[in-house]
Amino acid sequence: MNDVELYRKAREAMKNAYAPYSKFQVGAALLTVTGEVFTGVNVENATYGATICAERTACVKAVSEGYREFQAIAIVSCEGESSPCGICRQFLYEFSPDMEVITGSDEDHLEKYTLRELLPKGFKL
Numbered sequence: 038m039n040d041v042e043l044y045r046k047a048r049e050a051m052k053n054a055y056a057p058y059s060k061f062q063v064g065a066a067l068l069t070v071t072g073e074v075f076t077g078v079n080v081e082n083a084t085y086g087a088t089i090c091a092e093r094t095a096c097v098k099a100v101s102e103g104y105r106e107f108q109a110i111a112i113v114s115c116e117g118e119s120s121p122c123g124i125c126r127q128f129l130y131e132f133s134p135d136m137e138v139i140t141g142s143d144e145d146h147l148e149k150y151t152l153r154e155l156l157p158k159g160f161k162l
Contacts (some may be wrong), residue, residue, distance in 0.1 A: 041144045043068055043111040047091075048144075050076035051113050054091065057081060062115040065091035067099055070106040070133075075099040092125040096132070109137040117142035126152065130159035 043066045051064025056079055063079040077094030089097075092110060099107070110129065112119045118140050121129065129136065134153045141147035153159070 038068055038072065038074065040109070040111070040139050040147055040149065043074070043109060044113060044139055044141065044144050044147060046074055046076055047111040047113040050078055050091070051115065054078040054115075055080045058083070058085075060115075063091040063119055064113045065095045066111045067092075067095040067107055068109045068111075069099060069104045070108050071104075073099070073102075073104065075102070075104070090122060090125050092121050093128050096129060100132075105132055107133040107136045109139060111139040113140070118148070121155065123156075126156040127159055130156055131161060134159055 046066035047064040051062050054062035056062045058081050065077045067075045075095045075098045077091045077098060079091045081088045120140060129152055136152050138150045138152055138155060139147055
């Protein structure tokens, strides 16, 4: 799967985001090293602290199905480019610190980073 295809899956997933408070919809598509794709959306909650980001939703779905190694994640928001928050960076780092993070204002203007670039001093216990 190429970067544009993964980005499109994230954009399609974004339609299912539950963001009644912030109105900031996010979609993510997580690619395993074996080629499976798991999508996720942000799911807000009135308690705010219980809100979960799209990146973690996708990762939790993958982990619950037995996947632990990831090649890339594409992230899209209703405002275009979106970068993972600090919690998501560390959460994903637990599994694949060298995975690629793909984002951009649209599929013709994609940017790619490694997770390690976005979180240079991530840790594992």
